[in-house]
Amino acid sequence: MPQTSLDSPANLIVRMDNITREYPGVIANRNVHLHVRAGAFHAVIGENGAGKSTLLNILYGRSKPDAGRIFIANAHGVEEEVTNTLNSPAEAIRRGIGLVSQHYTLIPALTVLENVMLGAEMPILGGFLHPRRAAERTRELAAQLGIESLDLNAHAGQLSVAAQQKVEILKALYRGARILLLDEPTATLAPPEAHALFELLHTLAAGGTTVVFVTHKLRDVMAHSDAVTILRAGQNAGDFRTADTDSQELLHCMIGGGSRTATLLNTDFESASDDLPPKTARSLNDTGIAISNPAATAAAPVVEAIIPSPLLQVEDAVIRGDRRVIAISEARLTVGRGEIVGVAGVDGSGQRELSEAIIGLRRFERGRLFLEGSEITSRTVRQRQEAGIAYLPEDRHRAGMILDFSIAENYLLGHEDRREWGGGITLDHARMWNRATEMLRRYDVRSGTNGATALAGTLSGGNQQKVVFARAMEANPRLLVACQPTRGLDVAASRFVYDTLRRARADGLGVLLFSLDLDEILELSDRIAVLYAGRVAGVLNRHDATRETVGALMTGSSGSGKHISLGAQV
């Protein structure tokens, strides 16, 4: 049961009310509350961009809310308002708040002990350090945490990621933290390490420390927290006692669609939208592309889509993420002509890595990639483009376009070697400009009076996305890899994106749609592949997919998901 307030203010250690924080163009937090009971093991969950980090940063004094009030209970349990005084991490530390951020702040060249002391040195007269006492205190703390094996004289740079995290926790406790904040603590840990971390945190909580951790791993939430606050799009989406809920319910709150009861009542999600794709099977017939798909007619849960000559085949892909951890393991995926394959999954389950590996920005550690039967595993990004893969990146501002380039230059980007685009060894400005102007007209891009010479940064998000789409589509690709294509867009711009993707399907293109928005996946896809923890947890026909089946696979909590997924050649 969702509750707006779990406890009376009396036993709350952190009370944040009506917190609003606006960044230019984005409301990161709107009227958000966070109530944490003293001694609680409290999880804050939500998708990327839901406002979790902003809330944490406000609580740690790193950024000031535009509105709202913050109360922290002092060591005697007396609540004090800190709204106006909490304006630096130093003040937060003074109030007993410690933060272990996602990116560790240890200095590699210093020893563990020096790192722990740094900034909280215990000086004796005249500013001289007192390393012996500091070492004693640190050892005491380590013993309390059950990590006395940690070598205090080792250089921080030599430690494993998991050990560095423990040092971060030590650092916070050394500064007297009563409230420990952790931002995605298990994001870079292997499962046994994560297990050890939670054991340590439970020890802490048993000793009276309040633990607040931000995550999107529902399994961790269910296994370890005792209270949950869910954020969605900068607003509260529910507060629960972990004992009173399950991961299904949490997932629904996280990704929208309200509570479970609301979801069950509203079985036909698509009825909410006015311009719908026809049902999967029919849409395939409409395009005139013959795909025999027995699973669409049979009620069998196992998807055995038989595609005579698949457009894209991913075979047993193993892909490493940014920190060299395995982000995708043994993934198999097939995309046929004239179909949209949606790749669902909670944030961090490997979509980004998989999409980047398919377009060539990331290496395949193992496994192979085929486009129309020929292997392209070791081709460059440019060679894959020439072979017919077009990419619509997740982050328009960073990877989609160059904001300080004109629209015409952005339109040329990636085609700068092509004569017909105005490229070549020397650029043909007249042709480049004419093409861009023609594109602005056909895609109805509103660029103001400067036309194609306007800087891309002056366009609205929707118009930027149109330019990115136009650039991809005009290259006559055979496969579109679209990542979060409607993120941050308004309704009209989203409709343009949906229409374009559907038109691409109708024209016989294969579309691989990566999205964290389950509604988007369900609305557009013909088949849905679900990633969970770097594995393809299952592939469903749109026909068989419901919020529940996909959601279960997304959280790894599905028993039935296993036989759908394993070994299914999609």
Next chain:
Amino acid sequence: MNGRLLKTGRLLRPLFAIVCGLGIAALVMQLSGYNVREAYSALFTGATGIEPGAARGASQIALGTLPVFSRPYHLNTFLLAQSLAKSTPLLFCGLAIALGLRAGLFNIGAQGQMTVGALAAAFVGQWGIGKGDSGTFPPLLHITLVLMAGAAAGALWGALPGLLKAYRGVHEVIATIMLNYVAINATTYFVTHTLKDPNSAAAQSARIAKSAWLAPFVAGSNLTAGFLLALLAAAALAFLIGRTSLGFRIRAVGMGADAAAAAGISVPRTLIVTMALSGALAGLAGGVEVVGVQHRFIQGIASNYGYDGIAVALLGGLGGGGVGLSALFFGALSSGAAHMQTLTDVPDSIAVIVQAIVIIFVGVRYIRRNKRNRGTFNLDEMQPSGSGIGSGKAV
């Protein structure tokens, strides 16, 4: 965002910086008890060659009576030539640094690249040397070979930090500064040992063959065809940046490396090529200094040109034309200050003050821009805003 306004702004801002620099230097002189009017008039004459009095001799061209000053002026072609000659290495180095910054690379190594370029040029310049330094090579061929050697050596010296940056993530500022020391000490070793001039105690190479000498335009001056080559290089840079796909890739990598990579541009390759081209421009500065001025390698041949080139590039706004004007200004300033020092008792360090203040004023602009973007000053972000010379507007 009117195009013409933008253009005027791009010209006005550096001019404002220059006026401020000259103004503050004047204040310093005034407070130190110097005669500012006298000093600046000498500086002006040294910088432009325009001096009062009737023309005397072949090297002076009468300008007649200027309307405002109501006395005759003449143009001292020697002084003007020295000014332009001084601009030549500054222009090459300024272009080298501007090109690097276009790709988001801060090439502090122009100094070292120019030094190794000069040594390679001096080495090739001794090919076919005969009695009395006469050469057996046809002059045009020999000069071309010498300059190519200078450019190639500079390119290699520049590509090295490019490689380190592209494949090992070594910051180019660190790598280029280190390589400057290597270049300066290694070349010194060569001209005190294997390549040493046997007829001199100084750390210098023997003279190059006369077939590799460039003749001065004005007798006794250092102004040679090398200056024209520098102007040509400025035009080539403007063309490269605005009109070629390579220049497009360089700008794309500089302004949005992630977007460039996603669009299939090889970021590592672009970084290496940019550093090699940048090094080649600095190496040419060394080559021209050898064929046009020193006719040999001398220790410290790069003077401070590689570092002054940073100021040239920043004041010039990283475009070919702007860097050209900026190099002319700094060359004239330095040449004028030398003239001022000989005529008055004002030390030529005044020029350094002017230069420093100009850099501060121009630099403020970059800091301000970066503050808006990120909140910190980051050398990696030192790139011009808007589209480049001839890129967006020319269409």
